[in-house]
Amino acid sequence: MKEFYIPSDGIRLHAKLDTPEGFTKGPLVLLIHGFTGHMEEEHIVAAQQVMNEIGYAVLRVEMYGHGGSEGAFKDHTLYKWIGNALDVVEYVKTLDWVTDLYLCGHSQGGLLVMMIAGMRPDDFKAVIPLAPAWMIPEKARTGELLGIPFDPLHIPEELDTGEINGNLVLGGNYIRTAQTLHPEDEIARYRGPVLIVQGDEDEAVPLEYAEKAAKLYENCRLIIIPGDSHCYDHHLDVMVDAIRNFLNGLQ
Numbered sequence: 001m002k003e004f005y006i007p008s009d010g011i012r013l014h015a016k017l018d019t020p021e022g023f024t025k026g027p028l029v030l031l032i033h034g035f036t037g038h039m040e041e042e043h044i045v046a047a048q049q050v051m052n053e054i055g056y057a058v059l060r061v062e063m064y065g066h067g068g069s070e071g072a073f074k075d076h077t078l079y080k081w082i083g084n085a086l087d088v089v090e091y092v093k094t095l096d097w098v099t100d101l102y103l104c105g106h107s108q109g110g111l112l113v114m115m116i117a118g119m120r121p122d123d124f125k126a127v128i129p130l131a132p133a134w135m136i137p138e139k140a141r142t143g144e145l146l147g148i149p150f151d152p153l154h155i156p157e158e159l160d161t162g163e164i165n166g167n168l169v170l171g172g173n174y175i176r177t178a179q180t181l182h183p184e185d186e187i188a189r190y191r192g193p194v195l196i197v198q199g200d201e202d203e204a205v206p207l208e209y210a211e212k213a214a215k216l217y218e219n220c221r222l223i224i225i226p227g228d229s230h231c232y233d234h235h236l237d238v239m240v241d242a243i244r245n246f247l248n249g250l251q
Contacts, residue, residue, distance in 0.1 A: 001017065002017040003015070003016050004017075007087070008064075009084070011071050012070050013062060013087075014062045014068030015060065016060045017057065019052065020053070025098075025099060026056065026098075026100075027102060028058070029056050030089070030092065030104070031047060032060075033106060033107075034107025035107055036066070037066065039060040039061070039062050039067055040067075041231070043106060044106060046236055046239070046240050047104060047106075047128075048060060057098075059088070059092065061085075063112075064076045073168055073169075075171055075173075077173050077178070078108075078111070078115075085115075085116045086116065086119070086120075089120060089123060093123070100125040102126050103117055103126075103128065104129075104130065104243075105132070106130040106231075107132070107133045107204065107230065108133050109130075110129035110130050110131060110132025110133060110134070111129070111132050111134045113127055114134055114187060114213070115183060117192075118185065118187060118188070118189035121189050121191065124192060125192060126192055126193040126194065126246070127192065128196075129195075130196075130239065131197070131205050137178045137180075140179045145170075147162065152175075155172045155175045158171060188216065193221075194220040195221050195223070195243070195246040196214055197223045197232075198210040198222075198224060198225070199226075199230065200224050200225065202228070202229060205230060207224065221246060223238070223239075
């Protein structure tokens with residue numbers, strides 16, 4: 001494992017590169033955590049480990065205001081995350097040992113990889129959104145995030161994320177910028193293979209959004225895990241097997 005920082009718009013993003021034993025050249029997966037998350041969460045590490053197991057290098061990166069990266073959580077926005085991810089892609093494209101590039105992200109990170117794949121569709125062999133929270137822009141436009149209502153035309157300067165998220169505070173710019181995003185446009189632009197994995201008892205992202213995304217993508221496999229939660233707390237092995245089978249099927 002190699003730990004380092006990637007510069008992005010004046011800040012440093014915390015990154016870890018894990019490679020299979022004896023790896024010198026091959027495919028790389030860019031793996032991104034979710035809202036309030038970080039790279040050491042159990043489901044993120046489980047995804048990284050199975051990817052390494054089947055021969056893929058994995059670059060885990062923490063976005064603005066999360067984990068060991070710079071920036072305050074309150075000040076993070078999806079615009080900043082998109083900028084971060086695009087900078088990471090530019091960095092990865094300088095690595096001469098990378099043969100193919102893949103994207104994987106969980107929750108808000110799942111929304112992020114949907115956006116990035118559509119922005120740079122020629123760069124990625126496949127995309128794996130895990131429980132992608134692509135309803136965030138829609139909810140921001142209608143006036144509800146994380147179950148917390150607000151006036152979408154008169155956005156508060158701060159929004160308490162609630163006890164489940166440690167009562168972290170979001171700045172109003174998170175809502176303002178989220179309102180402008182339309183993930184369905186980026187979904188339409190990416191035509192490569194896509195794997196979506198989500199539990200049918202996900203408490204954070206309604207299952208209907210995974211089902212809708214699967215229909216909008218040109219080439220998508222949707223794995224629904226009965227009785228599982230947003231972070232695969234009950235059937236993590238099923239999520240891991242879904243990734244293994246999907247990536248093995250592309251080789």
